[in-house]
Amino acid sequence: MKKSTLLLAMLATLPALGQQIIMNDMPEYLDELNVIPSQFTVNNVPILHIEQGYYDEYDDYEYSIILYNDDIEKIAEVKPTSHTFDYTLTYKTETRELKGVETIELKKYEYTRLEEWYTLDQFIKDYFWGGADVKVENGDTIIVPYETRSMETRGYYDGMYFGYDYFGTKYPYEYYLCKNNIIYSVRVQYMGIYTDWTPAGERKEEKSCELNVMSIYYQNFDTQAESNRFTLSQTLFNSDDKFEYIIPKLVLTDISHYASSVPSDWGQIVLSRSELISDYDNPTMKGLQVVSSDGTVLHDIDFMDGFYREYDEYYEYDNEIYGITIGGKDYLVIDGYMESNDDDEEDQECVLFYRINRQTNSLQEVQNVPVKMRAKQQASTINVQLSETSEPSEIILTNAAGKTLARKQVMAGETTATFKTSMPKGVYNLTRIQQGKIIENGKIVMK
Numbered sequence: 001m002k003k004s005t006l007l008l009a010m011l012a013t014l015p016a017l018g019q020q021i022i023m024n025d026m027p028e029y030l031d032e033l034n035v036i037p038s039q040f041t042v043n044n045v046p047i048l049h050i051e052q053g054y055y056d057e058y059d060d061y062e063y064s065i066i067l068y069n070d071d072i073e074k075i076a077e078v079k080p081t082s083h084t085f086d087y088t089l090t091y092k093t094e095t096r097e098l099k100g101v102e103t104i105e106l107k108k109y110e111y112t113r114l115e116e117w118y119t120l121d122q123f124i125k126d127y128f129w130g131g132a133d134v135k136v137e138n139g140d141t142i143i144v145p146y147e148t149r150s151m152e153t154r155g156y157y158d159g160m161y162f163g164y165d166y167f168g169t170k171y172p173y174e175y176y177l178c179k180n181n182i183i184y185s186v187r188v189q190y191m192g193i194y195t196d197w198t199p200a201g202e203r204k205e206e207k208s209c210e211l212n213v214m215s216i217y218y219q220n221f222d223t224q225a226e227s228n229r230f231t232l233s234q235t236l237f238n239s240d241d242k243f244e245y246i247i248p249k250l251v252l253t254d255i256s257h258y259a260s261s262v263p264s265d266w267g268q269i270v271l272s273r274s275e276l277i278s279d280y281d282n283p284t285m286k287g288l289q290v291v292s293s294d295g296t297v298l299h300d301i302d303f304m305d306g307f308y309r310e311y312d313e314y315y316e317y318d319n320e321i322y323g324i325t326i327g328g329k330d331y332l333v334i335d336g337y338m339e340s341n342d343d344d345e346e347d348q349e350c351v352l353f354y355r356i357n358r359q360t361n362s363l364q365e366v367q368n369v370p371v372k373m374r375a376k377q378q379a380s381t382i383n384v385q386l387s388e389t390s391e392p393s394e395i396i397l398t399n400a401a402g403k404t405l406a407r408k409q410v411m412a413g414e415t416t417a418t419f420k421t422s423m424p425k426g427v428y429n430l431t432r433i434q435q436g437k438i439i440e441n442g443k444i445v446m447k
Contacts, residue, residue, distance in 0.1 A: 036067075037218055039330070040233040042241045045070065049232055063213075065232055067243075078232060078243050081295035083211040085250040088204055089281055091274035094197040098269060101162070101171065104189040114181040123183060133169065141178035144169070162190040166269040192269055203274065209283045210313045211247040216332075217402035218323040221436070227402030236323075236356060237290050237299055244298060246321070248311055249287035252280035255308060255339070255347075285309040285336070288321075307352055309336030317427050322402070327436060330356040335441060351441045375430055375444035382419040382444060384430060386410065393434040397421075402429075 036047040048068040067076040114120060120141065124132050128145040135142050144160075162171035177184040219227035232243045286308055290299035303309075312318045322333035332354040337347040375384045384395060395417045397406040405428070408417045423446050432440035 034230055035228050036230045036233055037220070037228070039325070040230075040236045042234045042239075047075070048072070049230065051231070067232070076243070078245075078293045080213050080245055080293075081291065083247050083289075083291070085209040085211055085283055087207055087209075087252055087283070089207060089276060089278045091203050091205060092277050093200045093203050093272060093274050095200045095272045096197050097195045098166075098192055098271065099195060100193040102191045102193055103171075104191065105186065106189055107187040108177075108184050111176060111183045111185045114178070114183065120178060142172075143176040143178065143183075144172045144174075145176070162267055163192070163269040194271075197273070200272065202277070209250065209311075211250070212313055212319045214246040214248065214288075215320050216246070216323045217320060218325075219398075219402050220325040221433070222325055222328065227398065227404070229402065232293075243293040244290050245293075247289050247291055248285045248309075248319075249289050249300070249302070250283045250311060251286045252278075253282050253284040253286075253308070254280050255284050255337075256282040256310070283311055285311040285318075288334075301354075303334070303336075303352060306339040307336055307350070308339065309334060324438075326438070332356060335443070349442075351438075375442055377444060377446060380420060380422050382421060384417040384419070384442070386415050386417060386432065387440065388413060388415050389434065389439070391434055393432050393439065396431045396433065398429045398431065399423075 034049050034051070036049060038044045038046045041047055048070075050066050050068070051063070052066060053063045062079070064077055064079045066074060067078070069075050112123065114123065120134075120143075124134070124143065124145075128143075130146040132143050132145040134144075160172055160174075161167070161169050162173065171190050173189070174185075174187050177186050213231050215229050215231050216233075217227060217229050219225070231245055233245075234241060234243055237244060285303075287300070287302040289297050289301070292298050310318065322335075324331050324333060334352045334354075336350065336352065338350045340347050375382055382397070386395075390412050392412050393410050395408040395410055396404055397408075397419055398404050405423065406419050406421065408419060410417050410432075425446050428444050428446060430440075430442040430444065431438055
């Protein structure tokens with residue numbers, strides 16, 4: 001049968017199969033087939049859910065989760081309430097005044113000479129077909145050529161002129177100088193000359209951090225079913241038919257593993273500066289909140305003393321936690337750090353487990369498990385360092401969606417495991433299982 005005839009035959013059968021089209025503005029999530037697992041729904045039936053995000057006519061971002069039954073019929077739509085963590089930082093401010101600008105000549109060389117038949121206008125026309133800005137200072141002619149690219153972007157101006165926001169085009173970094181009919185190419189550097197800094201009081205800065213709905217990457221180790229991702233549930237925390245979701249609970253701390261950077265005044269005129277004097281300034285996750293689809297906070301959960309997790313509203317992996325079923329028990333799993341009591345020691349990476357008890361509508365803190373695995377990428381190989389145990393175990397490599405990519409059996413007493421892989425860039429998880437229990441966790445960032 002010809003391909004065209006076969007295609008027509010296949011198309012003719014489609015109406016009998018039944019078709020359903022779902023309009024989705026976030027199709028990248030479709031490859032994960034997001035499903036609320038059956039044990040977390042009222043009727044013990046999986047519910048398909050698709051996240052949608054779009055900008056409305058007022059340019060406000062709208063986010064919703066559409067739910068479908070097994071006939072692909074829409075059964076509900078949940079629009080999570082916007083939640084923020086608002087806080088205030090206090091700064092000590094100092095100011096100074098600009099007294100002048102020092103010019104430092106870096107390089108100057110003869111470029112060409114003007115003749116009676118070769119004028120400045122002809123030079124500009126020959127060399128700068130885009131035109132040039134010409135001005136006279138102290139009897140000398142300064143020529144600053146226009147670039148062929150657009151000069152409308154601020155970043156371009158900043159690269160051409162010192163202190164553009166303050167002086168405009170007064171101080172170009174590169175220009176041509178016409179002196180005694182000789183054209184010189186000149187490159188210079190400028191330095192602002194300032195008065196001393198003087199106190200100017202304090203200022204308050206209001207800040208806000210978006211509390212994103214957290215995704216749960218779930219895997220049932222009892223059935224070894226493929227993992228999946230979901231954000232809503234019905235019976236994860238209670239037994240009613242309303243949907244709920246999880247958001248982070250933040251507090252201000254001085255804990256941060258991210259390197260801070262001090263803005264440079266290179267190339268800019270800086271007349272004021274501020275020094276943070278607030279004791280705490282870093283929003284840190286110290287718990288979770290369970291929120292009903294109507295916006296009501298159902299549970300307020302604080303992590304155990306000393307445990308924390310860093311949070312960045314724009315970093316995808318900070319908006320994820322894990323759910324597992326093992327030995328008939330359901331757990332929420334949060335990776336983070338345990339604060340060290342010794343200032344000379346680094347905080348210990350660890351994983352916090354919560355047992356889900358739907359009979360009492362509660363989470364029971366189980367324990368935190370130190371993370372001892374260390375993984376290092378070398379070309380297409382991942383080398384994993386393990387703690388020594390007296391029993392065999394299995395190392396499972398999964399992606400950020402919880403999908404199993406590789407498994408490695410480790411014999412008793414072995415302290416290394418190697419994976420050969422050609423995975424794309426991203427964050428991957430390593431889990432060590434012994435006698436059906438997770439004993440170690442780790443992560444690796446593939447670059």
